[in-house]
Amino acid sequence: MRNFIASAVVAVSVLAAPMAQAQAPEKLVQRINASHAILHELMATPDKGIPLDIAASAQCVIVIPSFKKGAFIFGGEYGQGVATCRTGHGWSAPVFVQMAGASFGFQIGGQSTDLVLIGRTHQSVEHLLKDKVKLGGDASVAGGPVGRSAQASTTELANAEFLTYSRNKGLFAGIDLQGDEVNQNVKDTGALYGHDVSFEKVLNGGEPTPAVAAHFVRTVNELFRKGRAHKAK
Known part of the structure; x- marks a missing residue:
């Protein structure tokens, strides 16, 4: 009888996790889908996107869809996104992050941009494990190069833990x-x-990666694999 009850408890526990994941709030599913769409478009435009050499060195990928400077100034939604890091057996399931403080010249309450951050060192992973990371303070950061074959060749880019990108109108x-x-x-x-x-x-x-996030992690992995294949040539 005890064995039966124990087995039943285990079975319920195993089933409960997928069910809980399947009931993820719609706003979170939309955030994951938007992040996936940004990466998918990035891969479709290799001559105008993140260089494959950079993708090959990625340790973490953060995507912040529709970052609004004006919303941050007025205390509203400033920027929320998704992050995943490379492990010994592939890319991790995602976590959610928030970002604030951008100062790249948008009009208050007006425009927005999509942000992609590429963590290139093991330290970048460690920094994401902290409650708060200040770019340029806790972690070195630089605007990343763009183009199929561009490289992070300057000293600043080579030493940066995070390379950062924005996307407007597909560019x-x-x-x-x-x-x-x-x-x-x-x-x-x-x-x-x-x-x-x-x-x-x-x-x-x-x-384990929730079903609603599998396509996002799969696309990150595909980008990484393409980068590694390009680097091996």
């Missing part, structure tokens, strides 16, 4: 995000997985 360009802060969004991450879970566990590969 990617390097962007200066010195002074911006990236924060963990623990609440939304917990809502995606159906329970409280640490960034460390997720980004180190300790959580």
